[in-house]
Amino acid sequence: MNFDEIITLDKADPLAKKRLEFDLPANTIYLDGNSLGALPKSVKSRVAEVVSQQWGNDLIKSWNSHNWIDLPIKVGEKIAPLIGAAQGQVICCDSISVNLFKLLCSALKLNSERTVVLSTKDNFPTDLYMVQGLSDLLGPDLCQLQMVEEQDIQKNLTESVAVLLLTQVNFRTGKLLDMAKLTQLAHEKGILVIWDLAHSAGALPVELDTCEADFAVGCGYKYLNGGPGSPAFLYVAKRHQEAVKQPLCGWMGHAKPFAFDANYQPSPNINQFQCGTPSVISMSVLDAALDVWQDVDMLHIRNKSEALADVFINLVKVHHCLHELILCSPDDVKLRGSQLAFSHDAAFAICQALIEKSVIADFRAPNILRFGFTPLYTSFEDIWLAVTTLVSIVESEQYKEQRFNVALKVT
C-alpha cells in the first residue's frame, strides 16, 4: 500500500467532506477522538450566542424564549437515532456515572428478587465503582458486584443475576460485544441489561431497540464531540418507563416541577431521569455539535471506521520495526469498535514521543498504546502520516532516550 492508494481512498470517501465541519489544529494528526472529540465549527457561534444573547441579554426569560427547559429532551432526541432508539426513550443529563446509579437502582428494583450485578473485570472502572458504591449503600443482601472475564460472561448468566452491566466497546482493547446476542441470553434468564455506549455511540451503528435493550448510558464528549465534560445521556426502554422509579429524584424529574409541591411525583416519561437544573451552556454545546450528524449514514461511519483500522494494521504489518507492537484488539474487524490497541513495553514513552511529533494517540496503563478512529474527521492520510511517524520513532529508538513525566489522560 503506497501513498497514492491512500489518497485514492480519501477521494472515494463519502464522509470526507464532514472533516470541513470541524476545527482541527494545524499540522496535527488527532487519533484520540475516542477520548475527547474534536471541535465542530458550529459550536463557536452557538456558545457565543448562548452566553451573550440568551444568558447575557435575555437572562431568566430564556428558560421559555430559548426553550432551555426542553434541552435535555431535545438533545436526547438528537442522540436517539444514532443509537437505534425510537422517540421518548433518551434524555441528556448529568454524567455517565450518575446516570448509571439511576439505572442500576431502577433495574435492581424491577428485578428485586435478585441481587447480583454482573460485569466484566475489564469494564471501564467508573462503571464498576458505581456498583461498588451502591453495594456499600444498600448492603450485600441487596446488591453485589460480580466481575468476570469477558469470555466468561455467558456462562455466568444465571438466575441469581439481576442486572448485566456491560460496555459495548472495551475502552482498552476496543473489543466489541454482541449486544443482540448477550441481551437475548440475559433476557432468557430473566436478567435486565444496562449497556454503556461510551465507546460506541457515534462510533458504529447501535441498535438498542432492535436488540431489545433495557437501559443504556453514554457519553457526550467522545464520538459525539460535545466538548470536555459534556453532559451524558441515558436510555430507558419504553416498556420499563411506567414501572421504574429512580432515586436521584431532583425537581427536574418531577411531573410538575414548577408547582413547587413538597412531595415528589415522578414525571410519567423519560423526564423522570433528570435530577437537578440542566447544564444549559454545556448542553447547548452538545446540541450544536450533534447537528454534524444530520446527513450522516451510520453505515458509512462503520465502513470507514473498518477501513481506517484496516489500513493502519496493514501499514504496521509492512514495517518490520513495528513488529514489537502486539495488537490487543481483536483481529476480526467485525469484533472491534473504532479503535486499535497495541501493547508494547515502552508504550508510554512511544505515546509521548508521538505526541511530541503532533500525532495524538493515547496510553492506557499498564502498556497499551491506543489509536482512535473518528470517521467524521479522520482521513486515510492521517493514518498514513501516523504510522510513518510511529515508524520513525520506533526505528530511531528515540523514545528510549527521553524521560517523560507521567501525564494524566482522561478517557
Next chain:
Amino acid sequence: MNFDEIITLDKADPLAKKRLEFDLPANTIYLDGNSLGALPKSVKSRVAEVVSQQWGNDLIKSWNSHNWIDLPIKVGEKIAPLIGAAQGQVICCDSISVNLFKLLCSALKLNSERTVVLSTKDNFPTDLYMVQGLSDLLGPDLCQLQMVEEQDIQKNLTESVAVLLLTQVNFRTGKLLDMAKLTQLAHEKGILVIWDLAHSAGALPVELDTCEADFAVGCGYKYLNGGPGSPAFLYVAKRHQEAVKQPLCGWMGHAKPFAFDANYQPSPNINQFQCGTPSVISMSVLDAALDVWQDVDMLHIRNKSEALADVFINLVKVHHCLHELILCSPDDVKLRGSQLAFSHDAAFAICQALIEKSVIADFRAPNILRFGFTPLYTSFEDIWLAVTTLVSIVESEQYKEQRFNVALKVT
C-alpha cells in the same frame, strides 16, 4: 425619599463600580439575580478561549496543559472564602440535588444509629425530593423525612434525628435562618447539619467554619453568576472527611483515577466527592465569573443588600396603591436574605406586566411576587425605577385587563 436621595446613595456605594464588570441588557431593571445571575464580562473571552484554544486546538492535552483536571478543586477554593470555609473543604461538581444525595448518605452513615432527616415543609422542593428518593431506596427503617414548619425546627431537634437539612435563606420569603444557633442546637442533640446555601452564597456573609457546620451545598448560577445550570458546589468539614464515604463514587473521586483499578478507593480528601468527568466548559465559565469577587468585601455586600431592600420597602410604603402588596419576608432586615417577597392575589399578572415593562421580577406559586437584590450590579436607581413601574401598573390596573400564559420559571 426622592430621586436625588437615590442618586446620592448610588454615588456613595462602594460596590457601584462592580456593575461595570457585568453585561446587563439595555433598558432593563433586573431583579431576578437570585434566580439566574447576570453575565460577568470576563466570561465571554474565557468561554471563547476554552472552546477554541483549549478544546479546539489543544484537545486532549488540555487536561494537563490547561489543568482541566484540577478545575473542581480550583473553583471550590474560589468559592470557599465567600462561604467562610478554610481550604480543602469545598469542591465544585454536579448539581445541588446530586450533591445533596452524596451528603445525605454521608451524614446518615456517620449517624447510623438514627434514621430521621428533619427539614422544613417550605424548604426548596428538590431538597425534600432528594430525601424522599433516598428514603424510598433505603426504606423507612434507614431513612425517613420529617417535615416541620420553620418555627418548629427547634422543638423537633430530638435524639431520633440524624440529619437536619435546612436552606439558609427561604426561596420564597427570603427568611434567613440563624446558622450558628441552629447548628449549635442540633449538635447538642447529636444531629449533623446540612446547609443549602442556594440563596445565601454570594448574597450575604456565610460562616460555615465559624458555625461549625458539618456539610453544605450551594449553587453556581444565582449570586455567583456562573450561568444557567452552572455546576454546584459542596462543603464537607475537614473533621468529617476521613470518616465519610459517599456512594456516588465515580472515577474522579478515586484516590488514583488514572490507575484504572477495578476496585474503588476513595480519595482521602474532598476530591472523594467528585463523581464523573467534570463539566469543563461550564466550570470554566463559573471559574471566570468568580473573579468578580476578588476585591469584594462581603460586609459591603450585606450592607448594600440591606439598604436596597430598605429603600424598596420605603418606596412601597409611600405609595398608597401598593398597600395591597403584603410583605411576606420578615420585617427585620437582619432576618432576611437578599430578596423581598410580597403576596398579592394578582401576583402572577403583576409579575408579567412588570416583565413586559422590562422590570424582571419573578413569581412563585401561589401568589408571591419576588424581587432579588444582587449588590454587585443592582443600583439604588434600579429600585426606584422598579417601584415606579410597579406603581404605574397597579395604579392603572393594567394587569387586570391582560391575559398571560403561565410561564415556567426556574429558581
